[in-house]
Amino acid sequence: MKHAVKTLAISFLILVVLYFAYGIFFLERVLPNTYFASINLGGKKIDEAREIIDKSIDSYTQSDLTFVLGKQQILVKPTGLGVEFDKEMSVKSVLSNNESSNFIKEQIKKTKALFFKEQIQSYYTVDNEEFDEFLDSVIGKFERPATNASITFSTGGPQVSASRDGVVVDKIKFIDDLDSRLDVLSTFPISLNFVQDQAAVSDLGAEKALEKVRSLSNQTVVFNYKYDSWRFSNQKLFDLLKFEPEGFGDDLIQLQLGQSPILVKDIKKTAAGKAQLLVTLDEEKVDKLIEDISVSVNQPTVDATLEVSGNKVTRFIPAQDGQVLDAAVLKKLLLDKISIESISQDKVISIDLPVKVTKAKIANQEVNNLGIVELLGTGVSYFAGSIANRIHNIVLGASLINGTIVAPGEVFSFNALVGPVSAEQGFKQAYVIQKGRTVLDDGGGICQVSTTVFRAALNSGLPIVKRTAHAYRVSYYEQRGFKPGFDATIFSPSVDLQFKNDTSRHILVQAKVDKANARLQVDIYGTSDGRRVEISEPVVSNVTPPPEPKYEEDATLAKGTVKQVDFAAHGATSIFTRKVYRGSELIINDTIRSNFRPWQAVYLVGTGG
Numbered sequence: 131m132k133h134a135v136k137t138l139a140i141s142f143l144i145l146v147v148l149y150f151a152y153g154i155f156f157l158e159r160v161l162p163n164t165y166f167a168s169i170n171l172g173g174k175k176i177d178e179a180r181e182i183i184d185k186s187i188d189s190y191t192q193s194d195l196t197f198v199l200g201k202q203q204i205l206v207k208p209t210g211l212g213v214e215f216d217k218e219m220s221v222k223s224v225l226s227n228n229e230s231s232n233f234i235k236e237q238i239k240k241t242k243a244l245f246f247k248e249q250i251q252s253y254y255t256v257d258n259e260e261f262d263e264f265l266d267s268v269i270g271k272f273e274r275p276a277t278n279a280s281i282t283f284s285t286g287g288p289q290v291s292a293s294r295d296g297v298v299v300d301k302i303k304f305i306d307d308l309d310s311r312l313d314v315l316s317t318f319p320i321s322l323n324f325v326q327d328q329a330a331v332s333d334l335g336a337e338k339a340l341e342k343v344r345s346l347s348n349q350t351v352v353f354n355y356k357y358d359s360w361r362f363s364n365q366k367l368f369d370l371l372k373f374e375p376e377g378f379g380d381d382l383i384q385l386q387l388g389q390s391p392i393l394v395k396d397i398k399k400t401a402a403g404k405a406q407l408l409v410t411l412d413e414e415k416v417d418k419l420i421e422d423i424s425v426s427v428n429q430p431t432v433d434a435t436l437e438v439s440g441n442k443v444t445r446f447i448p449a450q451d452g453q454v455l456d457a458a459v460l461k462k463l464l465l466d467k468i469s470i471e472s473i474s475q476d477k478v479i480s481i482d483l484p485v486k487v488t489k490a491k492i493a494n495q496e497v498n499n500l501g502i503v504e505l506l507g508t509g510v511s512y513f514a515g516s517i518a519n520r521i522h523n524i525v526l527g528a529s530l531i532n533g534t535i536v537a538p539g540e541v542f543s544f545n546a547l548v549g550p551v552s553a554e555q556g557f558k559q560a561y562v563i564q565k566g567r568t569v570l571d572d573g574g575g576i577c578q579v580s581t582t583v584f585r586a587a588l589n590s591g592l593p594i595v596k597r598t599a600h601a602y603r604v605s606y607y608e609q610r611g612f613k614p615g616f617d618a619t620i621f622s623p624s625v626d627l628q629f630k631n632d633t634s635r636h637i638l639v640q641a642k643v644d645k646a647n648a649r650l651q652v653d654i655y656g657t658s659d660g661r662r663v664e665i666s667e668p669v670v671s672n673v674t675p676p677p678e679p680k681y682e683e684d685a686t687l688a689k690g691t692v693k694q695v696d697f698a699a700h701g702a703t704s705i706f707t708r709k710v711y712r713g714s715e716l717i718i719n720d721t722i723r724s725n726f727r728p729w730q731a732v733y734l735v736g737t738g739g
Contacts, residue, residue: 158175158176159173159174159175159176160172160173160174160176160179160224160225161248163246163247163248164224164248164250165247165248165249165250166179166182166183166186166220166224166250166252167186167190167252167314167315167316168314168315168316169182169186171183171224176225179221179224179225180221183217183220183221183224184217186315187215187217187220187252187315190208190215190315190317191207191208191209191215192207193207193208193317194206194207194317195207195208195211195308195311195317195320196317196319196320197269197319197320197321197322198319198320198321198322199272199299199321199322202272203319204268204269206264206268208312210260210264211256211260211261211264211308212256212257212258212259212260212261212263212264213254213255213256213312213388214254214255214256214257215252215253215254216253216254216255219253220250220252220253222253223250223251223252223253224250249314251313251314252312252313252314252315252388253388253389254312254388254389255388255389255390256387256388256390256392258390258392261387261392265301269299269304269322272299272322273296273297273298273299273327274296274297274298274327275296275298275327276293276294276295276296276327276328276329276330277291277293277294277296277329278293278329278330278331278336278375278405278407279291279292279293279329279331279332279333279334279335279336279407280331280336280373280407281336281339281340281343281371281373281407281409283347283364283365283368283369287344287347287364288340288343288344288347288368289340290333290336290337290340292333293329293331293332293333293336293403294329295326295327295328295329296326296327296329297324297325297326297327298324298325298327298395298397299322299323299324299325300322300323300324300325300397301394301395302383302385302394302396302397303323304320304322304323305385305387305392305394306385307320307321308320308387309386309387309388312387312388313388325397326397327397328397328402328403329402329403330375330381330402330403330404330405331375331376331403331405331406331407332403332404334403335403335404335405335406335407336407338406338407339373339406339407339408339409342409342470343368343371343409346367346368346371346468346470347363347364347367347368348477349363349367349468349476349477349478349479350362350363350367350477350478350479351363351367351464351467351468351478351479351481352478352479352480352481352611353423353460353481353482353483354480354481354482354483355427355482355483355485356508357508357509357510357589358426358427358510358610359610359611360423360610361610361611369415370411370412370415370416370419371409371410371411371412371470372409372410372411372412372415373407373408373409374407374408374410375405375406375407375408376405376406376407376408377405381395381396381397382394382395382396383395383396409470410470411464411465411468411470413461413465416461416464416465417457417461420455420457420460420461420464421457423455423460423483424454424455424457425647426647426649427453427454427455427483427485428453428454428455429450429452429453430450430452431450431451431452431488431489432447432448432449432450432452435447436498436502446502446533446638446640448505448640448653448655451487451488451489452487452488453485453486453487453488454485454486455483455484455485456484456485456486459484460481460483460484463481463484464481467479467481500535500635500636500638501633501634501635501636501637501656501657502535502635502636502637502638502655502656502657503655503656503657504655504656504657504658505653505654505655506590506591506592506637506654506655506656506658507586507587507588507589507590507591507592507653507654507663508586508589508651508652508653508654509581509582509583509584509585509586509587509588509589509651509652510582510585510649510650510651510652511578511581511582511585511606511607511609511612511649511650512606512609512610512647512648512649512650513575513578513606513609513648513649513650514609514648515605515606515648516575516578516606516648519558519559519574519575520574520575520578521575521645522557522558522575523557523558523574523575523576524575524576524578524579524643524650525643525645526555526556526557527548527575527576527578527579527580528579528641528642528643528650528652529641530547530548530549531544531547531548531579531583531639531641531652532639532640532641532642533638533639533640534547534638534639535636535637535638536631536636536637536638536639537631537636538631538632538633538634538635538636539630539631539632540630540631541595541628541629541630541631542583542587542628542629542630542631542639543626543627543628544579544580544583544620544626544627544628545620545622545623545626545627546626548576548579548620548622549622550622551576551622557576558574559574576620577600577604577617577618577619577620578606578607578650579641579650579652580618580619580620580627581607581616581617581618581619582641582650582651582652583618583627583629583639583641583652584597584616584617584618584627584629585616585652586639586652586653586654587629587654588616588663588665588708589663589665590637590654590656590663591661591662591663591710591718592629592630592631592632592633592637592654593629593630593632593718594628594629594720594722595628595629595630596626596627596628597618597627597628597722598618598619598620598625598627599615599617599618599619599704599723599724599725599726600617600619600724600726601619601726601727601729602699602701602726602727602728602729603699603700603701603702603726603729604617604699605699613667613668613670613704613706614668614670614702614704614724614726615668615670615704615705615706615722615723615724616668617724631656633656633657633659634657634659635656635657636656637654637655637656638654638655638656639652639653639654640652640653640654640655641653659712660712660713661710661711661712661717662710662711662712663708663709663710664708664709664710664711665706665707665708666706666707666708667706668704668705668706669704669705669706670702670703670704671702671703671705672701672702672703673700673701673702674700674701674702674728675700675701675728676698676699676700676701676728676729676730676731677728677730678730679698679730679731679732679733680696680730680731680732680733681732681733681734681735682732682733682734682735683734683735683737684734684735684736684737684738685736685737685738686736686738687734687735687736687737687738688736688738689736689737689738690736691734691735691736692733692734692735692736693733693734693736694731694732694733694734695732695733695734696729696730696731696732697729697731698729698730698731699726699728699729700726700728701726701727701728701729702726703723703724703725703726704723704724704726705721705722705723705724706721706722707719707720707721707722708720708722
């Protein structure tokens with residue numbers, strides 16, 4: 131018995147000695163049965179293990195991963211997925227298997243390592259943008275995602291665009307398989323499986339949204355500031371909307387790929403055809419709209435400057451109050467006024483732009499004694515769609531009247547200032563109305579300037595001495611909401627635009643062209659005598675359709691060629707009144723009448739060889 135006990139004690143002592151020897155041996159070595167990728171690092175010195183890990187990662191990074199999609203094979207390197215391995219952290223993961231803050235746990239770990247395999251995973255991160263790009267550009271080529279029913283806008287108004295089910299790659303399984311390969315640096319092919327992708331919003335689920343959009347499409351939103359207005363209706367208003375399934379985003383699931391979270395659509399969570407289509411104002415588009423309007427509204431504070439030579443002002447910078455559109459207030463006004471949940475019954479929703487104003491330090495009266503001290507009135511017009519030559523003529527015509535001083539009692543004559551509208555004076559050919567036709571001739575577009583001067587004189591309350599309407603309605607003069615009748619044609623020397631300075635001080639006519647916004651503005655400065663202008667809305671009557679198009683043979687055009695040289699316009703009569711008061715006294719009572727002929731479209735048909 132004593133002998134057996136002694137033998138057992140000796141055996142235990144030997145085991146203890148061997149265990150401590152084992153512990154000492156693996157103090158600077160990797161524990162046995164520790165694998166990185168498919169390599170057993172057990173017993174390797176730390177530096178040896180580090181070198182093996184580095185080489186394994188370098189080799190794997192240069193290898194192709196294979197994704198099998200039916201008969202298709204997609205080859206891509208890990209870097210093409212946005213995968214980046216961290217060698218140092220991978221080494222630490224291996225070495226952490228040797229360590230423990232608790233002595234007992236450390237001994238258990240070392241004992242366990244003698245009998246069980248420990249697979250250490252690589253340490254890597256994924257660039258989400260690059261990974262999404264791979265899913266979209268490479269995997270996406272083979273997918274046909276479901277399309278939710280939505281709303282589109284066409285010539286017939288808003289309508290439902292039909293839903294459609296589709297098929298997509300099972301991203302959840304794909305990421306799980308990919309993670310298992312990257313963990314152990316495996317290049318074993320991954321099979322990509324298709325799953326059905328069902329639309330969340332059916333055609334029926336879009337019907338309520340369609341009703342709201344139809345109600346909204348009957349409205350017009352108008353932003354107003356001084357002489358400008360911005361109108362949005364139909365397609366323009368529709369473009370501000372955003373359509374999303376109810377609970378948008380709830381079908382996303384977060385997965386882990388290495389150390390990085392990855393968001394993908396969880397097909398199983400998609401409520402097939404059960405979601406309602408929600409319609410809201412797209413705040414990003416609203417912000418962009420307000421930003422575009424602010425470009426036209428915002429202006430810096432400018433102090434007055436005036437330099438005169440003879441009867442012309444050679445340099446005039448009127449005192450200009452600084453103004454900034456309050457974007458935050460306007461956005462709130464817009465969101466409040468256009469409530470998708472409770473659509474207003476008003477046909478026109480009018481919003482006055484909230485503008486913050488700062489005063490100039492040097493006023494106009496401080497730089498001259500002519501009485502050019504304040505803005506009496508402004509005229510604006512727009513010329514979007516004009517050809518280059520027409521824009522050139524507008525700029526030239528505006529420069530010829532710009533800086534004109536009109537003394538008290540004098541008459542402003544457009545033709546006297548502009549002179550012969552000819553190539554010798556620098557005018558280029560653009561379309562003009564001549565002998566009952568629209569033809570190319572020198573100075574086309576000069577009437578844009580005379581029309582804008584006419585509007586400025588109207589708004590300033592000055593007597594109109596001569597004014598002639600165009601033969602037919604010209605689309606340029608009805609841009610941005612202007613009604614027919616606020617135009618004035620000139621044809622030197624017989625047809626002129628004239629107004630009189632019936633104030634007691636000099637007045638100054640200024641013109642400026644904003645090419646970027648296709649806008650011409652004419653300002654008239656002087657000294658106000660307190661007059662107040664009231665201009666009625668024009669009454670448009672006798673609207674008649676244009677005649678049938680006319681086709682004329684032209685031997686100079688190749689046979690079969692058709693070229694439009696004149697454009698159709700409806701005929702109409704426009705009448706509006708202008709009353710000018712000084713205090714309670716009515717000093718001017720005008721009735722402005724315009725008779726526009728219906729205009730025929732003309733086409734040239736080639737008969738040449």
